[in-house]
Amino acid sequence: MFENLTDKLEKAFHILKGHGRITEVNVADTLKEVRRALLDADVNFKIAKEFTNTVKEKALGQKVLTSLQPGQLLVKIVRDEMAALMGGQASDINLQGAPAVILIAGLQGSGKTTFSAKLASYIKRKKGRNPMLVAADVYRPAAIDQLKVLGQQINVPVFSIPENMNPVEIAQKGIEEAKRLGHNVVIIDTAGRLSIDEQMMREIAEIHKTVKPSETLFVVDAMTGQDAVNTAKAFNDVLDYDGVVLTKLDGDTRGGAALSIRATVNKPIKFVGTGEKVDALDVFHPDRMADRILGMGDVVSLVERAQEQYNEEEARKLNKKIATNKFDFEDFYNQIQQIKKMGNVKDLMGMLPGVNKMIKDFDIDENAFKHVEAIILSMTPQERRNPEILNGSRKKRIALGSGRDITEVNRLIKQFEDMKKIMRMMQSGGPRGLAGMMRGMRS
Template sequence: MLEGLSQRLEEALNKFKDKGKLSPDEIKKGLREIRLALLEADVNYKVVKDFIGRVEERCLSSEVTESLTPFQQIVKIVYEELVKTLGGEAKGLDLGSPKPAKILLAGLQGSGKTTTAAKLARYLKKKGHHPLLVSADIYRPAAIEQLKVLAQKIEVPFYEAQPGEKPLEIVQHAIEVAKKEGRDVVIIDTAGRLHIDEALMEELIELKKTFSPSEVLLVADAMMGQDAVNVAKTFQEKVGLTGIILTKMEGDARGGAALSIKEVTGCPIKFLGVGEKVDALEVFYPERLAGRILGMGDILTLIEKAQETFDLKKAKELEKKLKKLEFDLEDLREQLRQMKKLGSIRDILGFLPGIGKKLSQIEFDEKEILKMEAIINSMTKQERKNPKIINASRKRRIAKGSGTTVQDVNKLLRSYEEMLKLLKQMKTPGRLQQVFRRMFGA
């Protein structure tokens, strides 16, 4: 996420590294590099100007000029001002009375609005709510069918409109159903357009006026950069928004939308869409994203994802085995499966301090994990429990059964043996990173 911006800011900030007291000219020269990094990331020009102005004012104060550790002070200032630019603090959903709460999703076609509706429903369900999904997009039958299928997948009820119903009627009937069935949140997926037009705005204004939703959330494509910011500004001016969900943040978004949208629109980012799967939705925390941009990692989000994904009972069993060094290939297979649920290795390492900004320099082959799992699947239970019995003939059978080569089987077994050796030395700093490198070629 935002690897390019992270790398450029690291290069700019490193100009201050290993230096004693800094002169005003040295500070201004370094800040010009930060300014260029932000502009190259497609951050709004005025936002960049205001951000650099605040940073420069603080950096030229005694806070930095008289500090014996100016580099740390400047990084601290840049971090704090990034957090401020991103919104300051997380803004949760407002699901106040009356019930059911209504959440109106708006956005252009292609922004991921329909998928986001399902992601939001899944998120609320896991938080103990009882959502109902409804599509008010009468112009695209495919969008209605898509939301219906997604609702079934996450086991959330979907209100299916009757032929000929208009958007206002559809939403009204959905709310009545929600009241009867005890649903406390109705998530409304509205019609999108390829571009902003009067018909789209009028429909949204009418829906908002009629049903007084507690949340009007714009789903915006982060890959659009400043175009996404301009779209958000128009929706805010014409309809009135309570929040923004930025999608496609897992792609090569340069960061311009995330860093500009709050200051330009005054509207907080509430969620980030970080993938196509229904669980790929993160609550937006400005301080966490700022930390990731500056290579400080985001351990809290990684822990939350792990807690949601991992089986606690299995995790405790694994912990006991690791302490006794009884970690076998069945345990390795289980961990590979758990990690696949958590995300790609690139995603996982991106949360770790000091590693995220180096991701562009690391080659990953996610297919290796699938290959490793296939090899282990081709083994007998006895072989998985005691890999030492795997001789040449067994290796040929395993390779044939998994569609791999004997060399691949040997590579897995060597990695497993090396991992066991490293686990014995896990108290030594840096060994966990070595495990990742040995296992996945990072």
């Protein structure tokens, strides 16, 4: 995420490190490179210029030149201004209403349908509400079927009408059905187009006027950069929506959309999608994102993700096993499942301060876990519970059963033993224990 921008900003700040004394000249040179980095990230020129001008004014105003650590102070100013540019603080979703109606809008291919299901899952898990999805996209082939499949995955009902009914009527009837069945949140997935056109705008405006949503969210593909910002402005002129959702942020190495949208439409980024799974949705925190862009990591979000998978009773049992040196391959396998639920492994590693730079040139294969799981599942229950009995003949059988080389089996067993030491040192089955396991997987 934003690797190119992070790399260029680090090079910009390196200018200060290369001088024994900080002057107005090399501060100006640094900010010139910062502006160039923002432009390369597809940030609007006017926004990039205003950003660096603001940073310069604050830097000189805070006497950066006479500071004992001028480089660090300048980085802090850039970080704070970048967070402010993206909105300053997280913005919660409005769920007022009986039921609360959330209208989802955007272009075709932006990920509206997938996001609708992700939002329903989020509201159900995090807010304790009882949502219903309404399939109002009657134009895209299989859009209704896609939403139904996603709804089944998260156990959320989907209202749809087989007939070719007007989307406005579908939205109305969906809300009526939600009231009848006792659902307190209705999420309406509307149709998109390949480009902005008058018919689409009239239709979404009519739905908005009719259902009077408590929240209207505009979904945009972050990878489209400045085009995403232009589309956001066009939609806002018609809908006056409440917030923006950036999808496919995990594949965006530039970051222009995230940095420009708030300044362009003056609407908060509320959510970001970072994967295909229905739980791959995060509340957007501008300050945390600024930290990640500047290579400072995002430990708070990492801990929050880990805590979602944290079970106090299971943690207590695991602590006891670690303390008595009885941590086995079954425990190891269960911990891997917890890590996988937390999200993309490379993205998780990037949340650790300093690690993002170390792994940026490494291709961390998400399928690597499958090889480990295959080896563990090729062990007998007795072998998983008693790793010390794994002799040469057993290892050979496991390698054959998992389709892996014997050297991979030996390597995994060594990693497992090293990890047992790490886990015992940390004495924690919660978030820190998971982080330790992640480090062990990389060794």
